[in-house]
Amino acid sequence: MISFSAVSKVYPDGTTAVHDLSLEIPAGRITVFVGPSGCGKTTSLRMINRMIEPTSGVITIDGTDTRQIDAPQLRRGIGYVIQNAGLFPHRTVADNIATVPVLQGVTRREARRRATELLERVGLPTSMARRYPAQLSGGQQQRVGVARALAADPPVMLMDEPFSAVDPVVREQLQTEFLRLQEELGKTIVFVTHDIDEAVRLGDRIAVFATGGHLAQYAVPADVLRRPADDFVAGFVGRDRGYRALSFAGATGLPVQREPTVRMGAAAPQGPGGGEHRWALVVDDDGRPRGWLDRDALSPGDPIGLQHLRLGGSLAAPGYSLRTALDAALSSPSGRGVAVDDAGVAIGTITLADVVAAIEATDRTALADPAGDDAGAWSPPVLAKGAERTVPAGDRGVPR
Amino acid sequence: MTAAWDFLTTAANWSGTDGIWTRFTEHLFYTLLSVVIAALVALPLGAVIGHTGRGVAAIAGVANALRALPTLGLLTVLTLWSFGLLTGQLARLGPSIVVLVVLAVPPILSNTYAGIAAVDPAARDAARGMGMTGSQVLLRVELPVAMPLVLSGVRSAYLQVVATATIAAVVGLGGFGRYVVDGLAQQLYGKMVAGALLVALMAVIGDRLIALVGRFLVSPGLSGRRVREKAQEAEAGFAAVPPT
Amino acid sequence: MNWDWLGRNSDRIVDLFVQHAWLAAAATLVGLVVALPLGAVAFRYRWTYPPLTTLAGLLYTIPSLALFVVLPGILGTRILDPVNVVIALTVYTVALLVRVVADALASVPEAVRQSATAMGYRPVRSLVTVQFPLAVPVIGAGLRVAAVSNVSLVSVAALLGVEQLGSLFTEGFQLNFFTPIAAGILLSLLLAVLFDVVIVLATRLSTPWARAVPSR
Known part of the structure; x- marks a missing residue:
């Protein structure tokens, strides 16, 4: 000491x-x-x-x-x-x-x-x-x-x-x-x-x-x-401190929705486009996310190439915080943030609405009063810091 | 020119007390003696000034004043003065060596100082922060890093001294300068040119030799281009004075 | 100091002083004029920089007395001809200034150079009207070194019988007489200071922007 x-x-x-x-x-x-x-x-x-x-x-x-x-x-x-x-x-x-x-x-x-x-x-x-x-x-x-x-x-x-x-x-x-x-x-x-x-x-x-x-x-x-x-x-x-404080809020309770995926190079999916179906998640052969496909811009049956994808967007890796979840959702064109497992394989998506609901459900007094630390949604600081330890940029599945 | 060639190729001119070998030995002796004395004075002084940062203004002033001082004037006045005080060989040699040392000190001094002052402050800070004592910082970090500049200081000191030792023939010293001065007196142009060429040769070869030795003294980590540019900057500051 | 001797020889001393000043000034000016285009070449065509500066460094290693003696043989001039001295010192001046000019041009901010090009300056005009003026402070500093060492070097030519202040040293030595030597040293120093002051003033006058105080 x-x-x-x-x-x-x-x-x-x-x-x-x-x-x-x-x-x-x-x-x-x-x-x-x-x-x-x-x-x-x-x-x-x-x-x-x-x-x-x-x-x-x-x-x-x-x-x-x-x-x-x-x-x-x-x-x-x-x-x-x-x-x-x-x-x-x-x-x-x-x-x-x-x-x-x-x-x-x-x-x-x-x-x-x-x-x-x-x-x-x-x-x-x-x-x-x-x-x-x-x-x-x-x-x-x-x-x-x-x-x-x-x-x-x-x-x-x-x-x-x-x-x-x-x-x-x-x-x-x-x-x-x-x-x-x-x-x-x-x-x-x-x-x-x-x-x-x-x-x-x-x-x-x-x-x-x-x-x-x-x-x-x-x-x-x-x-x-x-x-x-x-x-x-x-x-x-x-x-931005309110936003930064979300780093310390664990997002473990957040529902992860099933998200259909398409492989790179495969034919563009058939079926109804538009609305929430306009965007399709494209993954590589190992299941790692590559980007979002705008189905309105591609006729069904055409092979999917890199040029059709909207690249970028952050990913929520295991142990993520609300801040990471929020950013993943905000940075995705579909409004759905991609969650991945330890290997970087897409396991589903988090909707912006769910994230916002989770933030609203958080004990607001915790934002103003550290005594609120015992409120369930907040992880202890030391553990939460781990939440921010995301994979280095170069290792992320989605090109930046 | 042909007369100079004749002089250099005549076997008789290579031996004896006025022979080329004797004159070379004399010239080399004056040069080495002066440069070594100058280095013994200038290196520690420059190192201390660079390490402590004190006395910088004084160095700059002395260097500038010496640059303007006519060497020939200094040589003649000191020799006349010593003739009144001393006798024999010392009366001739003493003042010349003093002048040569005086000329050789500034380039070594200011380059040592400049080299140490140019050491990356972060490296110096790290050295202290890791627990080096003052003298360890100087000997293990500052001087090795300053070595390229120190050597270029020694090179310009050598060039100054070789050149000025030639002029010292006027006040009765030996060395290659004798051919120039005596050749002029005897109206032997070939002898003068031969002397001039020998001095030029000695300057160039010695300069290259010191540079070669430097390769072994300077860490390869410092001979990268970035470092070399820095060295040239500082060199242009002082060493860029033509030899007298 | 023997004031009588000084009084009797004042005319000659003034002659020597003028001759000394002329030799040093001529070499410095000619050297500058030659070095400007050479330095510009070394700056503009980077591949010429290493060979030019290496050659300059090599010229520096030649002792001045050797150059004074050898030059007549190369140029076909008489050994007593002052032109030898001017040429030898010009060689040193050029050797010093080529690198200085090239480095001075390199010290002009890239943004300035580029905006001159962007506004339609042709290379030579940009060099003469934009880059050289901005490089004046650095070139001036190099010129001071060259001028002061030229003043000191000229006196060496006295060994060959070229008349200038250095003659006072050889004469004083032969006569075992301090006065001319002391006078020669003092006048030589005076001349060096004079040259220095002239160059500093010229540099300041030609760069009024360098003294401009940023206003709010």
């Missing part, structure tokens, strides 16, 4: 970066520091490994005051990942990952061997071990950065906007894999971001920082969305 007690950082020019911060960061969980730029979130993070020294107050890790440990020694025991990875350009990927073990006296050979194992762990081929950072893409560099931080198996990891410099598709992949990795490793992670969506998605707990280095709210993500502590937090989480 990391604990801040009455920690402040005031620079010589009088600027207050962090004001009287008291905070307990639970072990084995992801705690996200979020806030606008200049709110002191990065300063707070960097005070944990003494990259910045507090002006006053005490920071302890597992009860030990960090000031009692020699700074470089302290840092070797804490993983550190930053925005642009900060890889050493003159060292190979393996030697980059081996940095801290080598500093701790592990032989280079042994450290390199472990580095190669870590590469697989972060989803990179071991053949990359001998490459140099300049030969990697931004996303690959960031994965190496995570592997480097994990190399000495530190119990605590500090991550400063690690996924901010990569494009949105790669960012989503990295987030997904980061959550998978954390499920295996159970590190104590402090994660800084300015992106509330990322905070909600990754955090077990969120600390919202306000300008001037004040801690505005410290709570589980669902609480931050449902019951912002003040106007600042309400403004920061934004207008």
Whole structure:
């Protein structure tokens, strides 16, 4: 456990970066520091490994005051990942990952061997071990950065906007894999971001920082969305917070309707078109959804090609939330969202009307009052976070 | 030109105290001595300035002033001055070496500084964040990353010194400059041109040799195109001064 | 300082100063004029950039004294002819500025270049009326380096007997007499500062937009 007690950082020019911060960061969980730029979130993070020294107050890790440990020694025991990875350009990927073990006296050979194992762990081929950072893409560099931080198996990891410099598709992949990795490793992670969506998605707990280095709210993500502590937090989480809060509402009770499907390349179905029958769900040979066919645009009997399909639309994967269900229904031309199983095979559809009914049936007080958590429709936050762990974009059955 | 060819192909001109081998050894001795002393001064100083970020303005000022200072003037004034103080070989050699060192320090110094200053701040931050001490950051990250620029600083220092050592023949030093100065006095154009060609050859070959050694000192991770462009930028800042 | 000697030789010193200034200025200007089109070529046809800059780097490794001595043999001029000095220094200036001009043109924002093309500028006109003016600050910085080192290099030609401020160094040395050397060094520095100031002023005057303060 990391604990801040009455920690402040005031620079010589009088600027207050962090004001009287008291905070307990639970072990084995992801705690996200979020806030606008200049709110002191990065300063707070960097005070944990003494990259910045507090002006006053005490920071302890597992009860030990960090000031009692020699700074470089302290840092070797804490993983550190930053925005642009900060890889050493003159060292190979393996030697980059081996940095801290080598500093701790592990032989280079042994450290390199472990580095190669870590590469697989972060989803990179071991053949990359001998490459140099300049030969990697931004996303690959960031994965190496995570592997480097994990190399000495530190119990605590500090991550400063690690996924901010990569494009949105790669960012989503990295987030997904980061959550998978954390499920295996159970590190104590402090994660800084300015992106509330990322905070909600990754955090077990969120600390919202306000300008001037004040801690505005410290709570589980669902609480931050449902019951912002003040106007600042309400403004920061934004207008979509009602919609986002649906992420924490499980949709297990939602009825899944049977949906007839047509195979790619098969003849367009006979029978009445128009109305709810205008759209037909087209699947590939494995039963994975490919898109919706507009039957009005194709004569019955003609073979179905890719050019006839309305592509895209999100899918509701197992364990989905109301937010996912709503989005699946809204993004489908037929008004019916496609539900899939673990293998990505279409199991039926969810109608927009059912989703809306489910939202209406939800205990509204839960939106305003976290005490409503025990109302049946709401899953506990930690489980609900799993609901948002959808399959990475590239693996989805429907082309985007 | 044919006279120069004759000079170079006459066997007698290759041996003896005024022979090409002797002059080459002398020239090489002055050059290596000066570059090594300059590197011993400039490398640690540049590293400290780059690491701490202090004294940058002073470096820029000194480099500019030295660029404008006429080397020949400096050589003559220092030699005359040392004749009044010292005697023998040291009186001749001392001031010339001082001038050569003074010329060789700025390129190595400013390139070392610039190379370290150009290190990606994220890499430096990561190094500290992973628990490297100040000197570990300097020795394991900053200097290796700055190596391409440091080497190009050593190359331009070498070129400056080879060229200026030629001029030092005026104040009585040996080396290839003797052929140019003596050839002029004796009205032997072939001898002058031969001396000039030998110096040019020594400059070009030495420059290539240092570049070759550099390949072993610079990590392949740094010789990628992106890094090379950065190096050229910084190089254009100082090293791009023609040798005197 | 022997002020008497300075007074008696003031006419000659002024002559040497003027000669020195002329040699350095001629080489700098001719070098600039040659380097502009070459740099534009190196920028516009990217494949010419590596060979041109490599050649420039090679020219740099040739010591100036060697070039002063060898050039008469190549050009057929007399060894005392000041033209040798101007040509040798022009070679260095061109070698320095080709890369500077190419890099300066590359520093002009792509959007500006493209809008000039979009408005119907032909390549050469876009280069002369849009890109070169915008590249002036960077080219000016390179020109300062070239000019100042030219001033310093000219004095080396005194070894061959070409008259300019450097002659004061060789004479002072032969006579074991400090005054001319000191005067030569000071005047040489003065000239370098003068050149520097002229180029800085010219750069500023030709780029009024660089000093424009963004208004609300």
